[in-house]
Amino acid sequence: MWSYIVVSICVTQVLTDKSFSKLISERETLLKNELKMMLGSDLVLSDSEQQANDVIMKLKRRELDYGFRNPQYFNFSKHFFEYKDDIKRSELFQIVKAMPKGAVLHAHDTAIQNQDYVVSLTYWQDLYVCFLEDNILFLFSKEKPNEKCPTQWQLMKDARYSSGNVEKFDAHLKQYFTLVIDDPVQDYDNINAVWSKFQHYFIATSPLFCYKPIWEQYFYDALKAFRNDNVMFVEIRSVLPQLYDIDGNVYDELVTAQSYKKVLDKFLTDYPDFFGAKLIYAPLRSVDVKTVEEYINIARVLKKKLPDFFAGFDLVGQEDLGNPTSEFLMQLNDVSHEFNYFFHAGETNWYGSSSDENLVDAIVLNAKRIGHAFALVKHPLLLEEVKKRNIALEVNVISNVVLKLVEDVRNHPLATFLAQGLPVVISSDDPGLWDAEPLTHDFYVTFVGVASRHADLRLLKKLALNSLYYSTYKNKDKLVHEFDIRWAKFVHNVIRDYA
Template sequence: MRSIIHLVMLFTGFVSSAVIPTNDYWSFRAGLLHAEEVTTIGGRLAFKEGERSANDLLMTHKRAEIDEAFANPQKFLPAKNFLTVLGKIEQSRVFNIMKKLPKGAVLHAHDTAFVHWEFVYNLTFRDNLYMCNNGGDLSLQFFETPSNSCDWKLLSDVRKDPVIANTLNERIRRRLTMLVENPDEKYPDVDAAWIKFMDIFMFIWPILTYRPVWEDYYYQGLKELYEDNVLYLELRSTLPILYELDGREYNPIEVVGIYKNVTARFKADYPDFIGTKIIYAPRRTMKESEIENFINEAIQMKRTYPHFFAGFDLVGQEDKGNTLKLYAEKLNAAQDDINYFFHAGETNWYGTSTDDNLIDAVLLNTKRIGHGYAIVKHPKVLDYVKKNKIAIEICPISNQVLGLVKDLRNHPASVLFAEGVPVVVSNDDPGLFGSRALSYDFYEAFMGIMSKNADIRALKQLAMNSLIYSSLSHDELSHASTIWQKRWDEFIHELNE
């Protein structure tokens, strides 16, 4: 080890003087490669019992897949838009190992987009759902007695005509997902992708915010995560006003209570599921004068549900929304009252006001950074993140589908993985992208963003990071780690069998 350290120290000096020790070339090279291996994610973990042989199996499949694509780049799936290769990813042996992997937690997901779109489509067959076709714009909403705001028709009656039903059902399906045959043509830039993205949210909003549907939808989301070996969730929610058929409405604090009750029901059904915490995340289009009301709501939520409420964020397309700087004074004043988990740097612009959100996020003491896509352009911020152990929430599929990066080999998180920056991998809005839970994002990160040599230890570190950088208390983290470790040991045993 001393010789390796000595060689690395020598490297710094020799590079600065442009002199390479040719007589010790191969030792020097080996030492440098080892130093890089130790620095990368998972590189400092030692193989535990059974992990090395399990790793041999995983890496055999990973290297075979990458070697085949290296010979024929057209076969490398992370280089292609996820919407076009979803089915091929599901055939990958590496992906099928990912599904078995105990992935710990999802720390970055949005409530109205974390359930597979087919479940949402099936919701449209429920009673009391009406449709309105106003100038070609289709709307769906639950009513006991429909309002006069539109020419509402009971959807189940409209579907009685099989010809109309086929056309209408396909129309509804298209409104629920970003899946198209030619996504690069359909979504040529970030703005085009976001327009479709927001159109889906607007369409499903009146469906999902019917209270019984909301509860079933959220329960299904937990089930999809659990079946994908995810044991804990921190969910960002705008906490919309929910409604009943009789006209009753639930305010945001009451919605948190509904979340808490459904979570308790799910944990009763699946006792080894660790749980959920809520991050209140209103849209970043609010006026400067409005932010204080949302902060006060968040503080009240924390007082009412101290162990279930995690913190506060602002959501929406960063390039089109307001900056953190606009709200900085009010946010700064509330730092001691609530935790922040800010979206920041979800942009490919450099030096813009959006890009500067990264600076304000760390100054406001954010506990994690959502996306942080642009952080490699800010070395001082990156140094601060490393020293203060602020995790970056990487969402590979979201970044690709929403137009930030076409080829995941060029994702800036490659640098973060290589330097061992605190990183977690999350799924953002899987239901809208046609994916389910977390395995798809783990596959894309492992195969497309990490080094070819990143192995099972990198995956283990990612899973552990998701618990370490969560909002779990010390006792909750200890309990969660025990459950996860048991799952991990079973996973290693299964691979070896």
């Protein structure tokens, strides 16, 4: 009797144990295989990269685990404006800043610099200003402008120094040059409210930036800012506004593009370690078919006159309010063999709307990359197409927070894109408008706030490599070779300074 019981117990235990070990192995296999799907998991770290990774993951886990235990202090569940300066004190942020991050493939030319920089431009000579009730007009001119001003045109210098308090005056100016406000949750209470302020910025700054000498200086300094943020190459989107000079001459879009090319050449002479820039012509989408046909003609001229500088075509502006891409489908299809397309698409929360379905148009029009693609996570078939056709997604997390698509970045669809290993590139859209670094903030928020706690240096490296791979830079081997050299140096420095 006893022996029977003992045997019975033993058998039960063995059975149970075996089943439990099977369970554990099933559990671990699932988790492991899933991590193999994650972007970057195909990379194999060298020994020194592994050492740097240990440093980085220790810092990352420390930040995350503190937040997990103290969600009231976790930055990324708050609005970007609340933590943008604080996170600069993070060691990990500094490492990400020092990291070679490859290329910026989605950024708008007149939104790279922050409000301090723009204010500094208002110190240039011959600038006139007209204060409106809720905005500001500028014009460079030798004489008082004839353009309409409901108050009065003043020389900026006079306005500033007669104000009695230059500091206060400049602080007042700054508010026109940024989206940053004290209480974004309250004051940007819907998407149109923040887009409206966004438009105001472009309206206010356009006659400032379109002054040809400023235009060139801005671009030169923007390139410098990218380079300082360890970016090698840039594809810049521009509506290509018409520039003017102090004599009142106005130039066409080609001149605008050519002035960029001229600045770029100068910059490359001054900084030969930079790999250059290309132009994506991206005019406004809220136009009629005829205007799009004109855009296409301009694009043809650009391509012909600046074949090495012109990268392709896009349409910009708030998708929900602008016309959907489908309205121009025939025109865009007719010339799709002529241009690389980099369409904005799916920068919306409206599932099943016309702006949501810009995604399908970008795909069937053979876009090389899609700008934002925020809504793609709700489109399982389009997502498969994106994989099949190897269309890169230009994701701009912070922009999507500021422009009210998502609040807590942990709900950004980027997490899903990364988990599935989609061809993502991280970019910054309009970093100057929210006072972010040209690229570091977006990389850091992606790495710590959005990606899995398990995502490591391989993800960071892959994101940088993707930005090179999916760029239009011709000599990819050269680009990647140079990246590898800088990467090795970065890894070395991380180990030296932190390990």
